[in-house]
Amino acid sequence: MDKNKRADRSVSAKDVFKAAECIGPLIRSTPLEHAPALSSASGAKVRLKLENQQVTGSFKLRGASNVIANLSESQRESGVIAPTAGNHGLALAHAGQAAGVPVTICLPETADPMKIAAMKASGAAIAFFPDVEKARQAATAMAAETGATFVSAYNNPFMIAGGGTVGLEILAEWIDAEVILVCLGGGGLASGIAMVAKAINPEIEIWGIQSEASPTFIRWREAGVPVAVDLSTSIAEGISGPIEPETMTWPIVRDLVDRVLPVSDAEIAAAMGWMLDHHRQVVEPSGIAAVAGIGRYAAQLAGRNVVAVVTGGNVSGQRYRALL
Incomplete structure:
Protein backbone atom coordinates (compact mmCIF):
# COMPACT_ATOMS: atom_id res chain seq x y z
CA MET A 1 0.00 0.00 0.00
CA ASP A 2 1.32 3.44 -0.97
CA LYS A 3 1.76 5.28 2.31
CA ASN A 4 1.75 8.60 0.45
CA LYS A 5 -1.59 7.96 -1.26
CA ARG A 6 -4.41 10.14 -0.01
CA ALA A 7 -8.08 10.62 -0.78
CA ASP A 8 -10.58 13.36 -0.07
CA ARG A 9 -11.98 12.63 3.38
CA SER A 10 -14.32 14.25 5.85
CA VAL A 11 -12.41 12.95 8.88
CA SER A 12 -8.88 13.90 9.96
CA ALA A 13 -6.48 13.23 12.80
CA LYS A 14 -7.50 16.59 14.23
CA ASP A 15 -11.06 15.29 14.56
CA LYS A 45 5.94 -8.60 21.82
CA VAL A 46 2.16 -8.45 22.19
CA ARG A 47 -0.09 -6.16 24.17
CA LEU A 48 -3.89 -6.26 24.25
CA LYS A 49 -6.04 -3.11 24.20
CA LEU A 50 -8.99 -4.28 26.30
CA GLU A 51 -12.01 -2.37 25.01
CA ASN A 52 -14.17 -5.19 26.38
CA GLN A 53 -13.63 -3.32 29.67
CA GLN A 54 -15.18 -0.13 28.26
CA VAL A 55 -18.22 1.23 30.14
CA THR A 56 -20.76 -0.49 27.86
CA GLY A 57 -18.51 -3.46 27.16
CA SER A 58 -17.23 -2.35 23.76
CA PHE A 59 -15.36 0.42 21.93
CA LYS A 60 -18.63 1.61 20.37
CA LEU A 61 -19.30 3.96 23.29
CA ARG A 62 -16.48 6.20 22.07
CA GLY A 63 -18.13 6.94 18.75
CA ALA A 64 -21.66 6.98 20.13
CA SER A 65 -20.73 9.52 22.81
CA ASN A 66 -19.06 11.69 20.17
CA VAL A 67 -22.15 11.53 17.93
CA ILE A 68 -24.54 12.46 20.73
CA ALA A 69 -22.30 15.29 21.94
CA ASN A 70 -22.25 16.84 18.46
CA LEU A 71 -26.01 16.81 17.76
CA SER A 72 -27.76 20.12 17.23
CA GLU A 73 -30.55 21.09 19.61
CA SER A 74 -33.22 20.14 17.06
CA GLN A 75 -31.51 16.80 16.44
CA ARG A 76 -31.42 16.13 20.18
CA GLU A 77 -35.16 16.72 20.40
CA SER A 78 -35.92 14.45 17.41
CA GLY A 79 -33.66 11.69 18.69
CA VAL A 80 -31.48 9.16 16.89
CA ILE A 81 -32.14 5.84 15.21
CA ALA A 82 -29.67 3.11 14.32
CA PRO A 83 -29.47 -0.42 12.94
CA THR A 84 -27.06 -2.73 14.75
CA ALA A 85 -26.16 -6.27 15.66
CA GLY A 86 -25.94 -5.07 19.26
CA ASN A 87 -22.97 -3.08 20.55
CA HIS A 88 -23.63 0.06 18.50
CA GLY A 89 -27.18 0.17 19.80
CA LEU A 90 -26.07 -0.51 23.36
CA ALA A 91 -23.59 2.37 23.18
CA LEU A 92 -26.11 4.78 21.64
CA ALA A 93 -28.72 3.82 24.23
CA HIS A 94 -26.26 4.52 27.05
CA ALA A 95 -25.03 7.80 25.58
CA GLY A 96 -28.54 8.92 24.68
CA GLN A 97 -29.91 8.20 28.13
CA ALA A 98 -27.07 10.17 29.75
CA ALA A 99 -27.75 13.16 27.49
CA GLY A 100 -31.55 12.95 27.48
CA VAL A 101 -31.72 12.08 23.77
CA PRO A 102 -34.38 9.56 22.58
CA VAL A 103 -32.87 6.46 20.95
CA THR A 104 -34.53 3.89 18.68
CA ILE A 105 -32.65 0.71 17.78
CA CYS A 106 -33.41 -1.66 14.88
CA LEU A 107 -32.08 -5.14 15.64
CA PRO A 108 -31.88 -8.50 13.86
CA GLU A 109 -34.01 -11.18 15.47
CA THR A 110 -30.82 -13.10 16.30
CA ALA A 111 -29.41 -10.33 18.53
CA ASP A 112 -27.82 -11.46 21.78
CA PRO A 113 -30.42 -11.43 24.62
CA MET A 114 -27.96 -9.79 27.00
CA LYS A 115 -27.49 -6.85 24.62
CA ILE A 116 -31.24 -6.52 24.10
CA ALA A 117 -31.86 -6.39 27.85
CA ALA A 118 -29.12 -3.79 28.35
CA MET A 119 -30.55 -1.57 25.59
CA LYS A 120 -34.02 -1.74 27.11
CA ALA A 121 -32.59 -0.94 30.54
CA SER A 122 -31.06 2.20 29.04
CA GLY A 123 -34.44 3.33 27.79
CA ALA A 124 -34.06 2.64 24.08
CA ALA A 125 -37.05 1.77 21.91
CA ILE A 126 -36.42 -1.57 20.17
CA ALA A 127 -37.70 -2.95 16.86
CA PHE A 128 -36.78 -6.37 15.42
CA PHE A 129 -36.19 -7.45 11.81
CA PRO A 130 -35.13 -10.71 10.10
CA ASP A 131 -31.49 -9.66 9.62
CA VAL A 132 -29.09 -6.72 9.96
CA GLU A 133 -29.58 -5.52 6.36
CA LYS A 134 -33.37 -5.38 6.75
CA ALA A 135 -32.84 -3.58 10.06
CA ARG A 136 -30.68 -1.01 8.23
CA GLN A 137 -33.29 -0.49 5.54
CA ALA A 138 -36.01 -0.06 8.14
CA ALA A 139 -33.96 2.37 10.21
CA THR A 140 -33.28 4.48 7.13
CA ALA A 141 -36.99 4.63 6.31
CA MET A 142 -37.99 5.35 9.91
CA ALA A 143 -35.47 8.19 10.13
CA ALA A 144 -36.92 9.78 6.97
CA GLU A 145 -40.46 9.45 8.33
CA THR A 146 -39.83 10.70 11.86
CA GLY A 147 -37.02 13.24 11.42
CA ALA A 148 -34.74 11.26 13.75
CA THR A 149 -31.02 11.31 12.94
CA PHE A 150 -29.82 8.07 11.36
CA VAL A 151 -26.53 6.97 12.95
CA SER A 152 -24.47 4.40 11.07
CA ALA A 153 -22.08 2.34 13.16
CA TYR A 154 -19.26 3.20 10.75
CA ASN A 155 -20.36 5.56 7.96
CA ASN A 156 -20.35 8.63 10.20
CA PRO A 157 -17.45 11.04 10.84
CA PHE A 158 -18.10 11.30 14.57
CA MET A 159 -18.19 7.51 14.95
CA ILE A 160 -14.87 7.24 13.11
CA ALA A 161 -13.23 10.01 15.13
CA GLY A 162 -14.48 8.53 18.40
CA GLY A 163 -13.09 5.12 17.50
CA GLY A 164 -9.78 6.74 16.66
CA THR A 165 -9.29 7.64 20.32
CA VAL A 166 -8.41 3.98 20.87
CA GLY A 167 -5.30 4.62 18.74
CA LEU A 168 -4.45 7.75 20.72
CA GLU A 169 -4.52 5.79 23.98
CA ILE A 170 -2.38 2.99 22.53
CA LEU A 171 0.38 5.31 21.32
CA ALA A 172 0.26 7.48 24.44
CA GLU A 173 1.16 4.36 26.42
CA TRP A 174 3.36 2.51 23.91
CA ILE A 175 4.86 4.82 21.30
CA ASP A 176 7.10 1.97 20.10
CA ALA A 177 4.13 -0.08 18.83
CA GLU A 178 4.86 -1.19 15.27
CA VAL A 179 1.68 -3.03 14.24
CA ILE A 180 -1.90 -2.56 15.43
CA LEU A 181 -4.35 -5.34 14.58
CA VAL A 182 -8.02 -4.36 14.72
CA CYS A 183 -11.28 -6.16 13.96
CA LEU A 184 -12.74 -4.95 10.66
CA GLY A 185 -16.44 -4.85 9.95
CA GLY A 186 -17.68 -1.60 8.44
CA GLY A 187 -14.26 -0.08 9.00
CA GLY A 188 -15.07 2.73 11.43
CA LEU A 189 -12.65 1.69 14.16
CA ALA A 190 -9.83 0.75 11.79
CA SER A 191 -10.28 4.04 9.91
CA GLY A 192 -10.12 6.17 13.03
CA ILE A 193 -7.12 4.32 14.45
CA ALA A 194 -5.26 4.42 11.12
CA MET A 195 -5.99 8.12 10.63
CA VAL A 196 -4.50 9.22 13.93
CA ALA A 197 -1.81 6.53 14.35
CA LYS A 198 -0.23 7.30 10.99
CA ALA A 199 -0.38 11.04 11.72
CA ILE A 200 1.69 10.35 14.85
CA ASN A 201 3.94 7.67 13.32
CA PRO A 202 3.76 7.28 9.52
CA GLU A 203 5.72 3.99 9.75
CA ILE A 204 3.23 2.18 11.97
CA GLU A 205 1.21 -0.57 10.30
CA ILE A 206 -2.53 -1.10 10.73
CA TRP A 207 -3.87 -4.57 9.95
CA GLY A 208 -7.62 -5.05 9.59
CA ILE A 209 -8.85 -8.54 10.45
CA GLN A 210 -12.08 -9.64 8.78
CA SER A 211 -14.27 -12.68 9.14
CA GLU A 212 -13.81 -15.11 6.27
CA ALA A 213 -17.61 -15.09 6.02
CA SER A 214 -17.69 -11.35 5.18
CA PRO A 215 -14.50 -10.53 3.26
CA THR A 216 -15.87 -7.27 1.84
CA PHE A 217 -12.82 -5.04 2.20
CA ILE A 218 -10.56 -7.87 1.06
CA ARG A 219 -12.50 -8.14 -2.18
CA TRP A 220 -12.83 -4.38 -2.62
CA ARG A 221 -9.08 -3.91 -2.25
CA GLU A 222 -8.43 -6.68 -4.77
CA ALA A 223 -10.77 -4.98 -7.25
CA GLY A 224 -9.74 -1.42 -6.39
CA VAL A 225 -13.41 -0.40 -6.11
CA PRO A 226 -16.49 -1.55 -4.19
CA VAL A 227 -17.88 -4.71 -5.81
CA ALA A 228 -20.56 -7.24 -4.96
CA VAL A 229 -19.27 -9.77 -2.42
CA ASP A 230 -20.68 -13.17 -1.52
CA LEU A 231 -21.40 -13.24 2.22
CA SER A 232 -22.21 -16.06 4.60
CA THR A 233 -23.14 -16.27 8.26
CA SER A 234 -20.56 -16.12 11.03
CA ILE A 235 -20.45 -16.36 14.80
CA ALA A 236 -18.87 -12.88 14.63
CA GLU A 237 -22.06 -11.08 13.62
CA GLY A 238 -20.73 -7.65 14.59
CA ILE A 239 -18.09 -7.75 11.83
CA SER A 240 -20.26 -9.58 9.31
CA GLY A 241 -22.93 -8.57 6.83
CA PRO A 242 -23.26 -6.04 3.99
CA ILE A 243 -21.29 -2.78 3.96
CA GLU A 244 -22.62 0.36 2.27
CA PRO A 245 -20.60 0.76 -0.99
CA GLU A 246 -20.56 4.55 -0.55
CA THR A 247 -19.17 4.39 3.00
CA MET A 248 -16.62 7.05 3.88
CA THR A 249 -14.50 4.33 5.48
CA TRP A 250 -13.63 2.77 2.12
CA PRO A 251 -11.02 5.33 0.95
CA ILE A 252 -9.47 5.36 4.42
CA VAL A 253 -9.21 1.56 4.59
CA ARG A 254 -7.94 1.51 1.00
CA ASP A 255 -5.22 4.10 1.61
CA LEU A 256 -4.20 3.80 5.26
CA VAL A 257 -4.85 0.22 6.40
CA ASP A 258 -1.76 -1.70 5.37
CA ARG A 259 -3.22 -5.20 5.26
CA VAL A 260 -6.71 -6.69 5.38
CA LEU A 261 -6.64 -10.36 6.34
CA PRO A 262 -9.23 -13.06 7.09
CA VAL A 263 -9.77 -15.35 10.06
CA SER A 264 -12.17 -18.27 10.37
CA ASP A 265 -14.94 -18.90 12.87
CA ALA A 266 -12.88 -21.77 14.29
CA GLU A 267 -9.94 -19.42 14.88
CA ILE A 268 -12.27 -16.86 16.48
CA ALA A 269 -13.71 -19.45 18.87
CA ALA A 270 -10.22 -20.69 19.74
CA ALA A 271 -9.12 -17.12 20.51
CA MET A 272 -12.10 -16.72 22.85
CA GLY A 273 -10.91 -19.76 24.79
CA TRP A 274 -7.34 -18.43 24.80
CA MET A 275 -8.49 -15.14 26.33
CA LEU A 276 -10.36 -16.96 29.07
CA ASP A 277 -7.51 -19.34 29.85
CA HIS A 278 -4.64 -16.84 29.77
CA HIS A 279 -6.22 -13.48 30.62
CA ARG A 280 -9.43 -14.37 32.48
CA GLN A 281 -11.26 -12.18 29.96
CA VAL A 282 -14.67 -12.94 28.48
CA VAL A 283 -14.72 -11.67 24.90
CA GLU A 284 -17.47 -11.90 22.28
CA PRO A 285 -16.76 -13.40 18.84
CA SER A 286 -16.78 -10.05 17.03
CA GLY A 287 -14.36 -8.62 19.57
CA ILE A 288 -11.61 -11.21 19.30
CA ALA A 289 -10.74 -11.28 15.59
CA ALA A 290 -7.49 -9.33 16.10
CA VAL A 291 -6.25 -11.88 18.63
CA ALA A 292 -7.21 -14.67 16.22
CA GLY A 293 -5.20 -12.78 13.60
CA ILE A 294 -2.05 -12.90 15.73
CA GLY A 295 -2.41 -16.64 15.95
CA ARG A 296 -2.91 -17.10 12.21
CA TYR A 297 -0.25 -14.61 11.06
CA ALA A 298 2.31 -15.14 13.82
CA ALA A 299 5.17 -15.81 11.41
CA GLN A 300 4.70 -12.38 9.85
CA LEU A 301 4.59 -10.64 13.24
CA ALA A 302 7.53 -12.35 14.97
CA GLY A 303 10.04 -9.96 16.47
CA ARG A 304 7.74 -6.93 16.26
CA ASN A 305 5.88 -4.79 18.81
CA VAL A 306 2.24 -5.70 18.25
CA VAL A 307 -1.09 -4.51 19.67
CA ALA A 308 -4.34 -6.42 19.25
CA VAL A 309 -7.48 -4.40 19.92
CA VAL A 310 -10.01 -6.52 21.81
CA THR A 311 -13.14 -4.65 20.83
CA GLY A 312 -15.95 -6.07 22.97
CA GLY A 313 -17.11 -8.54 25.57
CA ASN A 314 -20.90 -8.41 25.41
CA VAL A 315 -22.07 -11.99 25.11
CA SER A 316 -24.64 -13.92 27.14
CA GLY A 317 -23.42 -16.77 29.30
CA GLN A 318 -25.53 -19.28 27.38
CA ARG A 319 -24.10 -18.27 24.00
CA TYR A 320 -20.56 -18.03 25.35
CA ARG A 321 -20.68 -21.56 26.76
CA ALA A 322 -22.12 -22.89 23.54
CA LEU A 323 -19.37 -21.30 21.43
CA LEU A 324 -16.62 -22.70 23.64
Whole structure:
Protein backbone atom coordinates (compact mmCIF):
# COMPACT_ATOMS: atom_id res chain seq x y z
CA MET A 1 0.00 0.00 0.00
CA ASP A 2 1.32 3.44 -0.97
CA LYS A 3 1.76 5.28 2.31
CA ASN A 4 1.75 8.60 0.45
CA LYS A 5 -1.59 7.96 -1.26
CA ARG A 6 -4.41 10.14 -0.01
CA ALA A 7 -8.08 10.62 -0.78
CA ASP A 8 -10.58 13.36 -0.07
CA ARG A 9 -11.98 12.63 3.38
CA SER A 10 -14.32 14.25 5.85
CA VAL A 11 -12.41 12.95 8.88
CA SER A 12 -8.88 13.90 9.96
CA ALA A 13 -6.48 13.23 12.80
CA LYS A 14 -7.50 16.59 14.23
CA ASP A 15 -11.06 15.29 14.56
CA VAL A 16 -9.78 12.36 16.61
CA PHE A 17 -8.01 14.70 19.02
CA LYS A 18 -11.18 16.80 19.28
CA ALA A 19 -13.19 13.66 19.98
CA ALA A 20 -10.78 12.64 22.75
CA GLU A 21 -11.33 15.99 24.46
CA CYS A 22 -15.08 15.79 23.98
CA ILE A 23 -15.69 12.25 25.25
CA GLY A 24 -12.96 12.02 27.88
CA PRO A 25 -15.34 12.37 30.86
CA LEU A 26 -17.82 9.89 29.34
CA ILE A 27 -15.61 6.87 28.65
CA ARG A 28 -13.01 4.69 30.34
CA SER A 29 -9.36 4.72 29.30
CA THR A 30 -8.97 0.98 28.92
CA PRO A 31 -5.94 -1.15 29.85
CA LEU A 32 -3.13 -1.96 27.43
CA GLU A 33 -2.21 -5.32 28.92
CA HIS A 34 0.92 -7.40 28.30
CA ALA A 35 0.17 -10.80 26.77
CA PRO A 36 3.06 -13.09 27.82
CA ALA A 37 1.56 -16.36 26.54
CA LEU A 38 0.56 -14.87 23.19
CA SER A 39 3.97 -13.22 22.90
CA SER A 40 5.70 -16.53 23.51
CA ALA A 41 3.48 -18.37 21.04
CA SER A 42 3.84 -15.77 18.26
CA GLY A 43 7.41 -14.60 18.77
CA ALA A 44 6.15 -11.00 18.88
CA LYS A 45 5.94 -8.60 21.82
CA VAL A 46 2.16 -8.45 22.19
CA ARG A 47 -0.09 -6.16 24.17
CA LEU A 48 -3.89 -6.26 24.25
CA LYS A 49 -6.04 -3.11 24.20
CA LEU A 50 -8.99 -4.28 26.30
CA GLU A 51 -12.01 -2.37 25.01
CA ASN A 52 -14.17 -5.19 26.38
CA GLN A 53 -13.63 -3.32 29.67
CA GLN A 54 -15.18 -0.13 28.26
CA VAL A 55 -18.22 1.23 30.14
CA THR A 56 -20.76 -0.49 27.86
CA GLY A 57 -18.51 -3.46 27.16
CA SER A 58 -17.23 -2.35 23.76
CA PHE A 59 -15.36 0.42 21.93
CA LYS A 60 -18.63 1.61 20.37
CA LEU A 61 -19.30 3.96 23.29
CA ARG A 62 -16.48 6.20 22.07
CA GLY A 63 -18.13 6.94 18.75
CA ALA A 64 -21.66 6.98 20.13
CA SER A 65 -20.73 9.52 22.81
CA ASN A 66 -19.06 11.69 20.17
CA VAL A 67 -22.15 11.53 17.93
CA ILE A 68 -24.54 12.46 20.73
CA ALA A 69 -22.30 15.29 21.94
CA ASN A 70 -22.25 16.84 18.46
CA LEU A 71 -26.01 16.81 17.76
CA SER A 72 -27.76 20.12 17.23
CA GLU A 73 -30.55 21.09 19.61
CA SER A 74 -33.22 20.14 17.06
CA GLN A 75 -31.51 16.80 16.44
CA ARG A 76 -31.42 16.13 20.18
CA GLU A 77 -35.16 16.72 20.40
CA SER A 78 -35.92 14.45 17.41
CA GLY A 79 -33.66 11.69 18.69
CA VAL A 80 -31.48 9.16 16.89
CA ILE A 81 -32.14 5.84 15.21
CA ALA A 82 -29.67 3.11 14.32
CA PRO A 83 -29.47 -0.42 12.94
CA THR A 84 -27.06 -2.73 14.75
CA ALA A 85 -26.16 -6.27 15.66
CA GLY A 86 -25.94 -5.07 19.26
CA ASN A 87 -22.97 -3.08 20.55
CA HIS A 88 -23.63 0.06 18.50
CA GLY A 89 -27.18 0.17 19.80
CA LEU A 90 -26.07 -0.51 23.36
CA ALA A 91 -23.59 2.37 23.18
CA LEU A 92 -26.11 4.78 21.64
CA ALA A 93 -28.72 3.82 24.23
CA HIS A 94 -26.26 4.52 27.05
CA ALA A 95 -25.03 7.80 25.58
CA GLY A 96 -28.54 8.92 24.68
CA GLN A 97 -29.91 8.20 28.13
CA ALA A 98 -27.07 10.17 29.75
CA ALA A 99 -27.75 13.16 27.49
CA GLY A 100 -31.55 12.95 27.48
CA VAL A 101 -31.72 12.08 23.77
CA PRO A 102 -34.38 9.56 22.58
CA VAL A 103 -32.87 6.46 20.95
CA THR A 104 -34.53 3.89 18.68
CA ILE A 105 -32.65 0.71 17.78
CA CYS A 106 -33.41 -1.66 14.88
CA LEU A 107 -32.08 -5.14 15.64
CA PRO A 108 -31.88 -8.50 13.86
CA GLU A 109 -34.01 -11.18 15.47
CA THR A 110 -30.82 -13.10 16.30
CA ALA A 111 -29.41 -10.33 18.53
CA ASP A 112 -27.82 -11.46 21.78
CA PRO A 113 -30.42 -11.43 24.62
CA MET A 114 -27.96 -9.79 27.00
CA LYS A 115 -27.49 -6.85 24.62
CA ILE A 116 -31.24 -6.52 24.10
CA ALA A 117 -31.86 -6.39 27.85
CA ALA A 118 -29.12 -3.79 28.35
CA MET A 119 -30.55 -1.57 25.59
CA LYS A 120 -34.02 -1.74 27.11
CA ALA A 121 -32.59 -0.94 30.54
CA SER A 122 -31.06 2.20 29.04
CA GLY A 123 -34.44 3.33 27.79
CA ALA A 124 -34.06 2.64 24.08
CA ALA A 125 -37.05 1.77 21.91
CA ILE A 126 -36.42 -1.57 20.17
CA ALA A 127 -37.70 -2.95 16.86
CA PHE A 128 -36.78 -6.37 15.42
CA PHE A 129 -36.19 -7.45 11.81
CA PRO A 130 -35.13 -10.71 10.10
CA ASP A 131 -31.49 -9.66 9.62
CA VAL A 132 -29.09 -6.72 9.96
CA GLU A 133 -29.58 -5.52 6.36
CA LYS A 134 -33.37 -5.38 6.75
CA ALA A 135 -32.84 -3.58 10.06
CA ARG A 136 -30.68 -1.01 8.23
CA GLN A 137 -33.29 -0.49 5.54
CA ALA A 138 -36.01 -0.06 8.14
CA ALA A 139 -33.96 2.37 10.21
CA THR A 140 -33.28 4.48 7.13
CA ALA A 141 -36.99 4.63 6.31
CA MET A 142 -37.99 5.35 9.91
CA ALA A 143 -35.47 8.19 10.13
CA ALA A 144 -36.92 9.78 6.97
CA GLU A 145 -40.46 9.45 8.33
CA THR A 146 -39.83 10.70 11.86
CA GLY A 147 -37.02 13.24 11.42
CA ALA A 148 -34.74 11.26 13.75
CA THR A 149 -31.02 11.31 12.94
CA PHE A 150 -29.82 8.07 11.36
CA VAL A 151 -26.53 6.97 12.95
CA SER A 152 -24.47 4.40 11.07
CA ALA A 153 -22.08 2.34 13.16
CA TYR A 154 -19.26 3.20 10.75
CA ASN A 155 -20.36 5.56 7.96
CA ASN A 156 -20.35 8.63 10.20
CA PRO A 157 -17.45 11.04 10.84
CA PHE A 158 -18.10 11.30 14.57
CA MET A 159 -18.19 7.51 14.95
CA ILE A 160 -14.87 7.24 13.11
CA ALA A 161 -13.23 10.01 15.13
CA GLY A 162 -14.48 8.53 18.40
CA GLY A 163 -13.09 5.12 17.50
CA GLY A 164 -9.78 6.74 16.66
CA THR A 165 -9.29 7.64 20.32
CA VAL A 166 -8.41 3.98 20.87
CA GLY A 167 -5.30 4.62 18.74
CA LEU A 168 -4.45 7.75 20.72
CA GLU A 169 -4.52 5.79 23.98
CA ILE A 170 -2.38 2.99 22.53
CA LEU A 171 0.38 5.31 21.32
CA ALA A 172 0.26 7.48 24.44
CA GLU A 173 1.16 4.36 26.42
CA TRP A 174 3.36 2.51 23.91
CA ILE A 175 4.86 4.82 21.30
CA ASP A 176 7.10 1.97 20.10
CA ALA A 177 4.13 -0.08 18.83
CA GLU A 178 4.86 -1.19 15.27
CA VAL A 179 1.68 -3.03 14.24
CA ILE A 180 -1.90 -2.56 15.43
CA LEU A 181 -4.35 -5.34 14.58
CA VAL A 182 -8.02 -4.36 14.72
CA CYS A 183 -11.28 -6.16 13.96
CA LEU A 184 -12.74 -4.95 10.66
CA GLY A 185 -16.44 -4.85 9.95
CA GLY A 186 -17.68 -1.60 8.44
CA GLY A 187 -14.26 -0.08 9.00
CA GLY A 188 -15.07 2.73 11.43
CA LEU A 189 -12.65 1.69 14.16
CA ALA A 190 -9.83 0.75 11.79
CA SER A 191 -10.28 4.04 9.91
CA GLY A 192 -10.12 6.17 13.03
CA ILE A 193 -7.12 4.32 14.45
CA ALA A 194 -5.26 4.42 11.12
CA MET A 195 -5.99 8.12 10.63
CA VAL A 196 -4.50 9.22 13.93
CA ALA A 197 -1.81 6.53 14.35
CA LYS A 198 -0.23 7.30 10.99
CA ALA A 199 -0.38 11.04 11.72
CA ILE A 200 1.69 10.35 14.85
CA ASN A 201 3.94 7.67 13.32
CA PRO A 202 3.76 7.28 9.52
CA GLU A 203 5.72 3.99 9.75
CA ILE A 204 3.23 2.18 11.97
CA GLU A 205 1.21 -0.57 10.30
CA ILE A 206 -2.53 -1.10 10.73
CA TRP A 207 -3.87 -4.57 9.95
CA GLY A 208 -7.62 -5.05 9.59
CA ILE A 209 -8.85 -8.54 10.45
CA GLN A 210 -12.08 -9.64 8.78
CA SER A 211 -14.27 -12.68 9.14
CA GLU A 212 -13.81 -15.11 6.27
CA ALA A 213 -17.61 -15.09 6.02
CA SER A 214 -17.69 -11.35 5.18
CA PRO A 215 -14.50 -10.53 3.26
CA THR A 216 -15.87 -7.27 1.84
CA PHE A 217 -12.82 -5.04 2.20
CA ILE A 218 -10.56 -7.87 1.06
CA ARG A 219 -12.50 -8.14 -2.18
CA TRP A 220 -12.83 -4.38 -2.62
CA ARG A 221 -9.08 -3.91 -2.25
CA GLU A 222 -8.43 -6.68 -4.77
CA ALA A 223 -10.77 -4.98 -7.25
CA GLY A 224 -9.74 -1.42 -6.39
CA VAL A 225 -13.41 -0.40 -6.11
CA PRO A 226 -16.49 -1.55 -4.19
CA VAL A 227 -17.88 -4.71 -5.81
CA ALA A 228 -20.56 -7.24 -4.96
CA VAL A 229 -19.27 -9.77 -2.42
CA ASP A 230 -20.68 -13.17 -1.52
CA LEU A 231 -21.40 -13.24 2.22
CA SER A 232 -22.21 -16.06 4.60
CA THR A 233 -23.14 -16.27 8.26
CA SER A 234 -20.56 -16.12 11.03
CA ILE A 235 -20.45 -16.36 14.80
CA ALA A 236 -18.87 -12.88 14.63
CA GLU A 237 -22.06 -11.08 13.62
CA GLY A 238 -20.73 -7.65 14.59
CA ILE A 239 -18.09 -7.75 11.83
CA SER A 240 -20.26 -9.58 9.31
CA GLY A 241 -22.93 -8.57 6.83
CA PRO A 242 -23.26 -6.04 3.99
CA ILE A 243 -21.29 -2.78 3.96
CA GLU A 244 -22.62 0.36 2.27
CA PRO A 245 -20.60 0.76 -0.99
CA GLU A 246 -20.56 4.55 -0.55
CA THR A 247 -19.17 4.39 3.00
CA MET A 248 -16.62 7.05 3.88
CA THR A 249 -14.50 4.33 5.48
CA TRP A 250 -13.63 2.77 2.12
CA PRO A 251 -11.02 5.33 0.95
CA ILE A 252 -9.47 5.36 4.42
CA VAL A 253 -9.21 1.56 4.59
CA ARG A 254 -7.94 1.51 1.00
CA ASP A 255 -5.22 4.10 1.61
CA LEU A 256 -4.20 3.80 5.26
CA VAL A 257 -4.85 0.22 6.40
CA ASP A 258 -1.76 -1.70 5.37
CA ARG A 259 -3.22 -5.20 5.26
CA VAL A 260 -6.71 -6.69 5.38
CA LEU A 261 -6.64 -10.36 6.34
CA PRO A 262 -9.23 -13.06 7.09
CA VAL A 263 -9.77 -15.35 10.06
CA SER A 264 -12.17 -18.27 10.37
CA ASP A 265 -14.94 -18.90 12.87
CA ALA A 266 -12.88 -21.77 14.29
CA GLU A 267 -9.94 -19.42 14.88
CA ILE A 268 -12.27 -16.86 16.48
CA ALA A 269 -13.71 -19.45 18.87
CA ALA A 270 -10.22 -20.69 19.74
CA ALA A 271 -9.12 -17.12 20.51
CA MET A 272 -12.10 -16.72 22.85
CA GLY A 273 -10.91 -19.76 24.79
CA TRP A 274 -7.34 -18.43 24.80
CA MET A 275 -8.49 -15.14 26.33
CA LEU A 276 -10.36 -16.96 29.07
CA ASP A 277 -7.51 -19.34 29.85
CA HIS A 278 -4.64 -16.84 29.77
CA HIS A 279 -6.22 -13.48 30.62
CA ARG A 280 -9.43 -14.37 32.48
CA GLN A 281 -11.26 -12.18 29.96
CA VAL A 282 -14.67 -12.94 28.48
CA VAL A 283 -14.72 -11.67 24.90
CA GLU A 284 -17.47 -11.90 22.28
CA PRO A 285 -16.76 -13.40 18.84
CA SER A 286 -16.78 -10.05 17.03
CA GLY A 287 -14.36 -8.62 19.57
CA ILE A 288 -11.61 -11.21 19.30
CA ALA A 289 -10.74 -11.28 15.59
CA ALA A 290 -7.49 -9.33 16.10
CA VAL A 291 -6.25 -11.88 18.63
CA ALA A 292 -7.21 -14.67 16.22
CA GLY A 293 -5.20 -12.78 13.60
CA ILE A 294 -2.05 -12.90 15.73
CA GLY A 295 -2.41 -16.64 15.95
CA ARG A 296 -2.91 -17.10 12.21
CA TYR A 297 -0.25 -14.61 11.06
CA ALA A 298 2.31 -15.14 13.82
CA ALA A 299 5.17 -15.81 11.41
CA GLN A 300 4.70 -12.38 9.85
CA LEU A 301 4.59 -10.64 13.24
CA ALA A 302 7.53 -12.35 14.97
CA GLY A 303 10.04 -9.96 16.47
CA ARG A 304 7.74 -6.93 16.26
CA ASN A 305 5.88 -4.79 18.81
CA VAL A 306 2.24 -5.70 18.25
CA VAL A 307 -1.09 -4.51 19.67
CA ALA A 308 -4.34 -6.42 19.25
CA VAL A 309 -7.48 -4.40 19.92
CA VAL A 310 -10.01 -6.52 21.81
CA THR A 311 -13.14 -4.65 20.83
CA GLY A 312 -15.95 -6.07 22.97
CA GLY A 313 -17.11 -8.54 25.57
CA ASN A 314 -20.90 -8.41 25.41
CA VAL A 315 -22.07 -11.99 25.11
CA SER A 316 -24.64 -13.92 27.14
CA GLY A 317 -23.42 -16.77 29.30
CA GLN A 318 -25.53 -19.28 27.38
CA ARG A 319 -24.10 -18.27 24.00
CA TYR A 320 -20.56 -18.03 25.35
CA ARG A 321 -20.68 -21.56 26.76
CA ALA A 322 -22.12 -22.89 23.54
CA LEU A 323 -19.37 -21.30 21.43
CA LEU A 324 -16.62 -22.70 23.64
